[in-house]
Amino acid sequence: MFPTPIQSRPQPAQIAYKTLLPVALILWLLPLIAVAAFSIRPEGDFVSGNYWGIPTSFDLIPNYSKVFFESDMPRYLLNSVLITVPTVIGAVALSAMTGFALGIYRFKGNLLIFFMFIAGNFVPFQILMVPVRDLTVDAGLYDTKTGLVLFHIAFQTGFCTLFMRNFIRALPYPLIEAARVEGVAEWRIFWYVVLPLMKPALAALSVLIFTFIWNDYFWAVVLTQGPDSQPVTAGITAFNSQFRAAYHLMSAGSIVAALPPVLMFFLMQRHFIAGLTLGAVK
């Protein structure tokens, strides 16, 4: 059933594993390594075709200080935070409630509503590009952070509801019945009984949605323009000047933009893994 642990495999297999693992790892990480290496090169290296050799100078500090002090990068980062955090709160709060309703109450059409939430996930979101853009223009939300947040909440709630509903379904139902027998109001059951039990799911979902939204590029490009509202993923291209692409600054900017989700992952690693394996252990 389970694969034999490496330690108890024969010697040659262990050696092969230990040599191939770093190779596979480097291969896997090559694009990231390239971006990291590009971010400390001077601009001249790209003009003279020195992409992979020794950098002619080590420009870590000039490149990164340009990113932070001579560009709109801090503004874009702030936009990303202002878009991602409300979306996470909104989507998780809404889906906790819908999940509670769909998971606890038996009513006609329960399954139908649930399927509608799921069905949203099966629509390729690129199809929605033009209608959503028109909708936000008509609503006066085009090129605003609010517009992007509202759309993300609406779209993420589908997936979150699926997640939450299944999690709540898996909670021991007698807990809720016991509370009802005690005469506890329904909203108090949600707040004092179900919500505390959902903490692992809430944490896992928050981390997941945070990375989804932070890394979103498509909707950022479709629904926003310029440093007033664009998140960092879309703002990175602002390093390109009229004629030239500044590969070194874009690389440095990408590294900076990628840090928050990475940090989030390491800080919340426990919840992340818990969230992904929650269903599996049951």
Next chain:
Amino acid sequence: MKTLTAALAATTMLSGAAFADGHQLSGELRIISDMSNPAPRAVMEGLVEDFGELHPDLDIELTVVDREAWKTQIRNALTANAPDLVNWYAANRMRPYVDAGLFMDVSDLWAEPEFEALASTKGAMTIDDAQWGVPYTYYQWGVYYREDIFDELGLEEPETWEQELANCQAILDSGRKCYTIGTKFLWTAGGWFDYINARTNGYDFHMELARGEVPWTDERVRQTFSNWRELIDMGAYIDDHQNYSWQEALPFMVNGEATSYLMGNFAVAAMRDGGLSDEQLDFYQFPIIAPDVERAEDAPTDTFHIPANASNPEAAKEFLRYVTSAEVQTRINAGDALGQLPVNAGSSVDDDEFLQQGFQMLSNDAPGGIMQFFDRDLDAEMASIGMEGLQEFMVFPDNLEDILARLEDARQRIYE
């Protein structure tokens, strides 16, 4: 009778007010600029500041938008809540907005004597016999080459096509390529077509073709391609150029694997960053192909326009006068500002080898006219189909018949 006098009084009052405005501008002046990169942005902000000092009662509001984003935003901006001034490009690029009545006719400005100094771009600003904006900067195109390699091989700057071909053969014999180019994003091939076509058939024919008045299957167009093919058949261009952007093609020249680059003046800054000194680098005008054809040059021009719905056109026009004056154009195009060429012939040019040569060339050696570049002179859709065809031709020259038939189809569809 009473109403008539009232109306008369009102008109005189109005004209009096207008007259006063001419001296003392007031109200709000809203500018949307696409000069979003650091140096151009500083130029734009400096312009607003200085203009504001000249007209203290004027309340100037400047919005700088990303240059790329502006290409899609402009239509929105011109229709809803239009500002008083916008940045755009000359020639066919402004046609959609002129045809839609979104740009204001500024022919009256061009009739003023001061505007004679801008004659080199007047043609590019004219649609339907009227002018629709003013230029503030342009830059030359031409052949940038490795002077040190030319010296090593004993080559001179060519003036005719025969010399160009002979030079190229010598370069090829030394184990190098003549030209670097990256056609991944297509437009670089447009530069080559512009020059070979304008040198073979002249500016007027080139513009007729750009306006869709001549079929692509015309014998003269074929002549252009057959001239171009001489270079392609020699193996003059670097291999696999369709995989490189213009920037990614730079290392070939910087490392001496190719000797020349037909490019705009913006390439110089990149080449200097790559370690080429001014002793290694030089510039020549694209050589003459047909001896009786007057030389025309590519010089993409950036412009200011007044939207038709502007609320303060009086102040906007004053700004256009200001930005086209010789002194202002000298300042904003200096090496530490835009680093490009002033359009005003009375301006002085930064003390830079390439800017000096470019200014000299555009002001004196381009009697044929100033082209705006393939993708600005042609209709946008035609240009994109056209450039695909040019790239294909550079890689598979045998497909020419096919390509021309396809372009001709597109022309008939687009310009009908």
